[in-house]
Amino acid sequence: MKKKVTLKQIARELDVSIATVSKALRNSKEISEDTRDKVKAFAKLYHYRPNNIALSLKNRKTKTIGILIPEIVHHFFSKVIQGIEEVANKKGYNVIIGLSNESFDKEVINMEMLANGSIDGFILSISKETLMQQDYHHFNETISQGMPIVMFDRIVNEIACDKVIVDDLRGSKKAVIKLIENKCKNIAIITTKDYVSVGRLRTQGYIEALNEYDIESQSDLILKVDDKLVSEDYIDVLEKEIMDLFLKNPNIDGVFAVNELYAITAMKVARKLGKQIPEELQVIGFTDGVLSRHAMPSLTTVSQHGKKIGAVAAELLIEKLESEVEDEQVKTVVIETELIERESTK
Amino acid sequence: MKKKVTLKQIARELDVSIATVSKALRNSKEISEDTRDKVKAFAKLYHYRPNNIALSLKNRKTKTIGILIPEIVHHFFSKVIQGIEEVANKKGYNVIIGLSNESFDKEVINMEMLANGSIDGFILSISKETLMQQDYHHFNETISQGMPIVMFDRIVNEIACDKVIVDDLRGSKKAVIKLIENKCKNIAIITTKDYVSVGRLRTQGYIEALNEYDIESQSDLILKVDDKLVSEDYIDVLEKEIMDLFLKNPNIDGVFAVNELYAITAMKVARKLGKQIPEELQVIGFTDGVLSRHAMPSLTTVSQHGKKIGAVAAELLIEKLESEVEDEQVKTVVIETELIERESTK
DNA sequence: ATCCTTAACGTAAACGTTTTCGTGTTAGTA
DNA sequence: TACTAACACGAAAACGTTTACGTTAAGGAT
Known part of the structure; x- marks a missing residue:
């Protein structure tokens, strides 16, 4: 096991100073061509590479x-x-x-x-x-x-x-407007609690879109899921909450979900209730992940361009x-x- | 903007040597309690933290x-x-x-x-x-x-x-045996080219499982997808190849796929062909990812415990x-x- | 023969630590 | 009073680089 070679070792072997080696390797013209070649040959032979840590220390940048x-x-x-x-x-x-x-x-x-x-x-x-x-x-x-x-x-x-x-606000607005123009009359949103800024903004976009089309937003149709539910263990709870939402509001014909998982789960619940997608229920998610692309049916979604x-x-x-x-x-x-x-x- | 404070600066301020500061902070009993306290107080005040790079260089480990x-x-x-x-x-x-x-x-x-x-x-x-x-x-x-x-x-x-x-071999073997015991008579495998060791092993497990149950493996049922297809742009090609597989072998009632994407795509194709899962076709994948969990129907899979x-x-x-x-x-x-x-x- | 230039190299400091080995002061002992 | 031990601290080296500056020797100009 040959350890990493340093300038010092090369210097000792070639009987020159460390500075000379360093300069030779960096093609300084202070050093004669002879010495330069000799040093470079030796360095190549022993796979010399400058030590990053030493450089970081010297340059004060890593x-x-x-x-x-x-x-x-x-x-x-x-x-x-x-x-x-x-x-x-x-x-x-x-x-x-x-x-x-x-x-x-x-x-x-x-x-x-x-x-x-x-x-x-x-x-x-x-x-x-x-x-x-x-x-x-x-x-x-x-x-x-x-x-x-x-x-x-x-x-x-x-x-x-x-x-x-x-642009979370405009993104979700775009999505909800899409639903509205697709003739959805009762659009629900599945979102997170407000302290996560992106959740709050997406909810706001939803409301603004509705307002723009003179639709009154109903608090019944806004489901704020406890965000611990993104941890996928809680999937059952999530499913149940969405199920409740659908059962209490059977006229929902559009869902905007602030992430993939919520959207997919909404589709799953809809299917259990026998709702056809997209005929009876249209769904849009946020975040263009692998789930959206490969779900059946595949999910219309707001891509964030991560x-x-x-x-x-x-x-x-x-x-x-x-x-x-x-x-x-x-x-x-x-x-x-x-x-x-x-x-x-x- | 107060820059990061170093031992040297503390030393200068307190009019002691760098060594003393270092020792004081590391609770060396070489240093009097007075000085120790003084140094520590100062260090805390100025949020002193040892520089990792310098430590790395000194200790020769990062x-x-x-x-x-x-x-x-x-x-x-x-x-x-x-x-x-x-x-x-x-x-x-x-x-x-x-x-x-x-x-x-x-x-x-x-x-x-x-x-x-x-x-x-x-x-x-x-x-x-x-x-x-x-x-x-x-x-x-x-x-x-x-x-x-x-x-x-x-x-x-x-x-x-x-x-x-x-244990790719035993993992896929387990999966295929599961299919066999679930009464699948014609089990196909969707796998990758052989140079990826894990693909090769999984294919081998498939064959061993069949052999163990005295089933002859048919090359028709072994689909080796060009691995560039995992890049999801090629999803259409993938779909087409699987479609061909199903069309040429309409009696397939079990599929083992060496990754999630292949499995999901196989399900998608099956659905297009009107095959009911799991009644007419059973599918098992490899890699327990988010797709397997949230697909509809959810996918039986070999988890690798990443x-x-x-x-x-x-x-x-x-x-x-x-x-x-x-x-x-x-x-x-x-x-x-x-x-x-x-x-x-x- | 002296001075100056220049080529070719070496010295040393610096980056921020830790640690070994002094060293000076004080107090205690004979 | 003289010697020793303990205490509290400092100097310096080391980790591996780069670089400003110093030094040497050769050679040319005067």
């Missing part, structure tokens, strides 16, 4: 981006990571991942671990617990220490950093990292949603 | 694990990452991710980037292109430089490293990283599969 997300087994977040990774790699950055598991404490711990030199900047989406507790000190501290943050999807406006969001979100976030962060001037300005980029029509609507 | 996988938008791989992250974090390790995108070149580049000091060891699953080219020099070089590797799922035996695999795989891989790696003795022995841990019965079988 060329790595920290990603902090609530969970990874999730189509949207994986897509975002894919987007980040792609542009990060292209620009010579690595990507290091922390999972908060929707827990405030894990979010804080992870941030502290990564913030101490391991990374140059953060791309993150806030955990539900943090949103609920509304304690954002760890973000503000990190920022005030000079480490840039880019937030995506779940954001909070009070934090002064770049943000990449999807990969794009990740890519833009990475670009914003790297731009900030590599700009000389200290730009205190914060940007918010809105990624447009897209309604992908499939079989669950007419 | 406390980070490199994960290298073909793609991340994939239920199984996300699950594995989740498992790795959980045990890694518990033991004070971070996790850094590289994506090969199934490309040999990106795999090599990513390995080289990470191997130069950024991480202490690898957990990886080999890209398809690498498996096809059978060029494993980058793995062997990394290992010979003293950096441990743990492979999972897609492995190759020639490489001397720890491995965590699922999270467990990740957890075991991380444990193996960390064990090797932290053991004093240099154990050249390599282990292979087999994670048992589990047949999860749902609605697509009787």
